[in-house]
Structure formats: structure tokens, C-alpha cells
Amino acid sequence: MIPALHLGSVRTDARYPGAMRKNPRRGLKAILELIRHSPEHSSLHHFLHDHHDAILAALGGRRVGWKGACAAFAKAGLTDRTGKPATPVTARQTWLRVRRHVAKERAWEAKARLEALPQVAHLPPPAPKLAPAQRGASADG
Numbered sequence: 001m002i003p004a005l006h007l008g009s010v011r012t013d014a015r016y017p018g019a020m021r022k023n024p025r026r027g028l029k030a031i032l033e034l035i036r037h038s039p040e041h042s043s044l045h046h047f048l049h050d051h052h053d054a055i056l057a058a059l060g061g062r063r064v065g066w067k068g069a070c071a072a073f074a075k076a077g078l079t080d081r082t083g084k085p086a087t088p089v090t091a092r093q094t095w096l097r098v099r100r101h102v103a104k105e106r107a108w109e110a111k112a113r114l115e116a117l118p119q120v121a122h123l124p125p126p127a128p129k130l131a132p133a134q135r136g137a138s139a140d141g
Helices: 022-036 043-050 052-059 066-076 088-116
Strands: 005-007 010-012
Touching: 010 022, 043 052, 043 088, 066 088
Parallel strands: none
Antiparallel strands: 005 010
16 A cells, blocks of 8 residues: 655645646645755755755855854754754855756756757858959969
């Protein structure tokens, strides 16, 4: 028997093929959010990812003061993967991991946008034009 997965008011279950017909957008949004915020990452990771651009803008090229940031993270209830408050070392490592993830996501999105553009046929390069003195010159010289 396959257990049911409850996502808000939408019940999805392999036994109910039309389970998402009630409100498919709501169910899909909940599923995508569940996938995006997987338990594989910490609440701190999700927060840093969700606010990546705002954090960079606020930093303005400066370094993060991780000790003070960790105090703010703890006050907000953000933790590492084990549920403990983040230390400056784990917070910095998490931020670097988030930066790599965001860079990969943006590269993938750019590639997808590029591939979605209409394809242009590649034409051979034009033949080089010879100067007037070279046109009349023969191979004998």
C-alpha cells in the first residue's frame, strides 16, 4: 500500500489518479516547494539561498561578520542540518555552498534560455576579397 502525501488541501496518492484535479496549481506549487526545501539542507541553507541576492546587495562587497550573523540566525531560529545553532565556521561553509548552488542554477537557467532561442543557420564565412593589384597578377610573377 502506498501512503498518502498531504499537501495543504490537496491529497495526492497513487490510488487517486485525479487527486490534483481539484486545484492543480496549488498542489504543484506545494510539491515544488517541498522539493526545493528538501530536508537535505538546513533551515540556514534555505534562508541564505532564498535571500541570496538581498544578502549580496546588503554586503556591498564587504565580508560577512559571521559571529554576529550567527547570533542573528540563532535568534531567528535558523539552524544547521542537525538542528543546532550555526557556528561561524558552519555558517561560512553553508554560505559558500549556497553561492555555488546559485551559480550552478543561474548557469543552467542561462543555458536553457539560450537553447530556447530560435536556431540560426550557420553560413560559411565570406570569401576574402582580393586587392585590385592582386587580381591581375599571375602566378609567374
